[in-house]
Amino acid sequence: MARVVVDVMLKPEILDPQGQAVANALPRLGVSGVESVRIGKRIEIDFAGDADLDRAREIADKLLANPVIEDFTVRVSDGDA
């Protein structure tokens, strides 16, 4: 079994209100020094056989990411990331 990880994040020019809400809450919790927080998706795809990056890219493009507002990266999982 092989695992491919797809990370989907909003494009840098797209506002991320969810991340901003977290960033704005931090000072109230006594946490300073954080410049920005951005929240996206992490998808783990387990293949029965070998990891198939091309197939994973196809899945990400068709089902997981909205290419108008999101960028995604595809990589074979190295176990701990």
Next chain:
Amino acid sequence: MARVVVDVMLKPEILDPQGQAVANALPRLGVSGVESVRIGKRIEIDFAGDADLDRAREIADKLLANPVIEDFTVRVSDGDA
């Protein structure tokens, strides 16, 4: 500026209907060989100075993850993951 990445995933024993929906859609798209899909969150925290893993862990624990149903990992971003 230093970036810390927090990955939040549902615990393995918790059902993930969103991931299952994607997995079930794959055969209809002509994609076979995928055993399972699980969908979680990826949060990028940018620190003004050095990356502070302990602080990031505190933020994840308080704001980003629900420890009853989710596990999270915290790591300094190595640039491309």
